[in-house]
Each structure stands twice: as structure tokens, then as C-alpha cells.
Amino acid sequence: MNTTPLLELRSITKDFFGNQVLTDVSFNLERGEILGLVGENGAGKTTLMKIIFGMGVIRETGGYGGKILLEGEEVSFQSPFDALKAGIGMVHQEFSLIPGFSATENILLNRESTRYNFLVEIFNDRMRTLDREDMQKRALEAIRLLGIDLDENMPVSEMPVGHKQFTEIARELARKQIKLLVLDEPTAVLTESEAEILISAVRNLAKRGISVIFISHRLDEIIALCDKVVILRDGEIVEEKHVTETSVEQIAEAMVGRSLEGYAPVPRESELKEEAVLEVAHLWVDMPGETVRDVSFSVRSGEIFGIGGLAGQGKLGIPNGIMGLYKAGGIVTFEGKQVLLNDPNAALMAGMSFVSEDRRGVGLLLEEPLDWNIAFTAMQTQDRFIKPILGGLIKWRDDKAIEELAQEYIDSLQIRCTGPWQHAVELSGGNQQKVCLAKAFAVKPKLLFVSEPTRGIDVGAKKLVLDTIRRYNRENGITVIMVSSELEELRSLCDRIAIVDEGRIGGIKPATEKSTEFGLMMVGRSRRAQAEV
Ligand SMILES: Nc1ncnc2c1ncn2[C@@H]1O[C@H](COP(=O)(O)OP(=O)(O)OP(=O)(O)O)[C@@H](O)[C@H]1O
Numbered sequence: 001m002n003t004t005p006l007l008e009l010r011s012i013t014k015d016f017f018g019n020q021v022l023t024d025v026s027f028n029l030e031r032g033e034i035l036g037l038v039g040e041n042g043a044g045k046t047t048l049m050k051i052i053f054g055m056g057v058i059r060e061t062g063g064y065g066g067k068i069l070l071e072g073e074e075v076s077f078q079s080p081f082d083a084l085k086a087g088i089g090m091v092h093q094e095f096s097l098i099p100g101f102s103a104t105e106n107i108l109l110n111r112e113s114t115r116y117n118f119l120v121e122i123f124n125d126r127m128r129t130l131d132r133e134d135m136q137k138r139a140l141e142a143i144r145l146l147g148i149d150l151d152e153n154m155p156v157s158e159m160p161v162g163h164k165q166f167t168e169i170a171r172e173l174a175r176k177q178i179k180l181l182v183l184d185e186p187t188a189v190l191t192e193s194e195a196e197i198l199i200s201a202v203r204n205l206a207k208r209g210i211s212v213i214f215i216s217h218r219l220d221e222i223i224a225l226c227d228k229v230v231i232l233r234d235g236e237i238v239e240e241k242h243v244t245e246t247s248v249e250q251i252a253e254a255m256v257g258r259s260l261e262g263y264a265p266v267p268r269e270s271e272l273k274e275e276a277v278l279e280v281a282h283l284w285v286d287m288p289g290e291t292v293r294d295v296s297f298s299v300r301s302g303e304i305f306g307i308g309g310l311a312g313q314g315k316l317g318i319p320n321g322i323m324g325l326y327k328a329g330g331i332v333t334f335e336g337k338q339v340l341l342n343d344p345n346a347a348l349m350a351g352m353s354f355v356s357e358d359r360r361g362v363g364l365l366l367e368e369p370l371d372w373n374i375a376f377t378a379m380q381t382q383d384r385f386i387k388p389i390l391g392g393l394i395k396w397r398d399d400k401a402i403e404e405l406a407q408e409y410i411d412s413l414q415i416r417c418t419g420p421w422q423h424a425v426e427l428s429g430g431n432q433q434k435v436c437l438a439k440a441f442a443v444k445p446k447l448l449f450v451s452e453p454t455r456g457i458d459v460g461a462k463k464l465v466l467d468t469i470r471r472y473n474r475e476n477g478i479t480v481i482m483v484s485s486e487l488e489e490l491r492s493l494c495d496r497i498a499i500v501d502e503g504r505i506g507g508i509k510p511a512t513e514k515s516t517e518f519g520l521m522m523v524g525r526s527r528r529a530q531a532e533v
Pocket of ligand 1: 016021039040041042043044045046047048057061416417425426427428429430431456458
């Protein structure tokens, strides 16, 4: 029997221009072993995976220290292509699928050729030489291995987000001789039932001898799935344990270095004013994978209103439609005035702001510094952070005020960065999410939509983000509409929760209602009961 570990990391170190993000990281991974890698946002998890995978950004920023051994041989991949050839597959936090292509086409395209321009050039040739039937067969095999119901011919642009994730993973599985699969927060975008399917699929892969590095902020998943857990804090391993020797609480404490108390609902129905600030009537939204058919509800002034539901039922479509990002119809009235739909500017001008679930696509100016990101919308739509000079003849950017504003949010949201001038692209996923929130708060909206605000955020930061939303609501009287696939998160923060089912509201209840009641609404109990009448 071969006793050499599949992967050995020996004293890996990495800095980005003097900012030390990994120090002396060492661990082994056996064949067929599932290793859970956890740590706060910015602890260095993704950077470590980028090193293993030979990503260009590592070389371009001065390389790394230490050694990587694969099956006992030292390796140093010059590009992801080399890593793939050696049998390492990686599914990233952000999708890299081609929207216009079907699941099959995406599954069988090589990751190294998924850059858009390159693909467009080669696509015709590739399709001519490929055997479509064989492609279909291989894609189906990979889909079957995952044990999911995925239409292999559906274009990615029409898929709900969970299916996009499955397509990404199936693509890695379709590679021959895969030995190590790295999954960076694969369940962050999945519903609980989809996540369960994924977890059993990963278990099957491990049984076939494939080793897995599984990065997740959902610690119960780590315990349920992994053999061992490696905990990173500030770029150093603080603990490596077999999962049977630890618990969710212990892992959480080791990650943040302090104990964390729970988050309980604070009911306050009696404090809320009766008047409705937002009224939505017969809203429909044409958003791929999240179609809203006919939704009506009203939100009270100063309320935190939750919108939940399973993936693909339309909950994400509601803010995206009201904010003018997807084609919508119906009547939306804010503070007594009708809001023009299909016009993002109209929604912003009315005093509404949106923290999108798609932080890379809609949320951030990735190549710009943090202060610019945070102040941008306020400057554009409200003329703030602009100072008049020469007696008002010229308007100039008030860089000092912008920097101060950014620093205030960096402190209050504990954004891990080198300063207000750091570029958004260089931040870890969770810290980018905090910047999106800061950007929305900076506009001082009257109504704030937040969609999946804690997706990809670690346990400590999650509480911080929820606390911040609550504080802004309580102190500034901002009405909040929060869309989330995590019911407990909605219950801990909201006053009332609406559940969306098949593009319609299945019911609206106070957040203090039992979880099971909401669960039943999610699976369409009310819909079926009506059908039976
Ligand atoms: N290209 C880059 N240039 C400069 N700094 C970077 C770059 N990429 C990452 N960093 C820094 O390295 C640190 C670790 O980031 P990394 O993305 O590895 O964290 P993470 O543990 O994956 O966090 P998350 O859970 O939020 O995804 C962060 O402080 C980040 O700002």
C-alpha cells in the first residue's frame, strides 16, 4: 500500500508587497481524505489554494516560500494548466462559466480556455472537431456522479444559481485522473437541500480515492463532511484536528480567538409605526432563474422586512426588479409616490439603495480603491464629497472627506485591508462584501435592500454584519428589506418575514413564528392547500 500522502505542504509563506498573509503553513492530505479548511475572512484560505493551483497572481506578486509535494515529489506549478495536468481540480468562489453555453459545453471546456476572448476565437473549431454525442455522455456521467437533476442542455444563463455551481463541479469531475479537488465555498450559493446533495456527492468522490480540500464558512457542514479540519487565523495554522475531536463552537472560537455568543430574535412589533412606507402591487420581474410572477406586499416604516424562500423561487428577483436591474412590471409606491420601474436611477433618487447578492458583478468597482468604491454612489447621485472651489466656480472631489468616510467604515465593519487606498480586487471575498455594505450605508438611504448579506462571510463577521444592519436600522430609522436563503438569519434580524414560492408570496408572518411554519411555506404547503380546495 502506498503510504505517501497525496499532498504535503511544508512551511508555506506568502506576502503581498510586505503584507504577510501566510506564515509557516504545513499539513498533509491523504488519498481519499476530506480536509476542511476554515478561517475568518482574509485568513488566507483562498491565497493558499491559489499557491497550490499555480495561479498567475501568486507569481506576479513575488511567488511564495516553502515546499509543495504531490505524491512525494516536489512540485511548483507555473500555471493552473500544470496543476490540472497533475490531477488537481479547483472550483472557485466566483463562477467562471460561459453564460450562453449549455451545461454540457461548459462541463467539457477546459478551465484554462474559459477566458472569454480566447474562447470566442477557438469555439467554432472546437465544436467542429468534438463528437457531440460523446460530449453529452461524458457530461451526463459527471452529472450523475453528483447525483443531481441537471438539464445538460440548458444554457447557463437560464440556470438558477445552484445549478451553475453544480455545473462548475461537474466540469472538474469530467476531467480524467482527477486526484485532488479543491472546493472554495461550494455551498455558499446553495439552498440547504442542494447543499446536502453536494455533500453526499463529495463523500462519494472521497470513497473513490479522490482527496478533497473543502473551504466553507458553514461549520456544521465541515463537521458533517470532513475527516479533519485545519483552522487558519491571520495566515497561521492555529489548530489541526480530527472532526470527531472538536465541535462547531470550538472551531468558531479557534477561528476568531474569542468566544462567540448566539444571535437571538428581538421582537418589537408594538414599536413599529402602522404606516406603510413601501407598497408593492402585482410585481412581476423577468430575471433568469428567479422569475417573479405576481407579488404584493407592504413594508412598514422603520421595519426590517425579510424575504426568504428556496433558490429559484423568485426571492432574488424582487429587489433586482424594484431597483431596475431586470425588466419588471406592476406598481411600486415609496413614501406615497409611484416609483418608475426599469430605471435604476429612479429607485436611487427615490432614496432606495441595494446591496446585491452579485457583489463582483453589480456591487464593486474592482480595480478602484476602497475609498472610491465606498463614496462613489453618494458622489454620483447626491453630489456629496464634492467641494466647491473658487467661490463655487469649480467643483472638486473632496479626497480627504472620502478617505475619512472610508476609514470610518473600515473601523466599524472591521474591513481587513491595508488602508482606504487598497484596491477592491485585492480583498478577500468576505471583506469585499463588507465594502458593498459600506457603499450602501454611505448613501444614507431611506430604504435599504440587502440581498444575501452574509454569503461567504465568516461566523464572527456574520454577527458584525447583522449587528451593523440592525444598528443602522435602529439609529437612523432606515427601513430594511433583507433577502436571504438562511431562514435563521432572517429570524434573528427581521420583524416580519415573507416567503416566496413559485414567484408568489406564500405567506407573511412575524419573525417570532416557529421555523417549521416558514419551512412549510417554503415547500409550497399553502400553494398545495389552495389547489386542494
Ligand atoms: N492580489 C492581492 N493583492 C494584495 N493582497 C491580496 C491579494 N489577494 C489577497 N490579498 C490579501 O491576502 C489576505 C488573504 O486573503 P484570502 O483571499 O486568501 O482570504 P480568505 O481566507 O480566502 O478570505 P474569505 O473567507 O473572505 O474568502 C487578505 O488580507 C487579502 O487582502
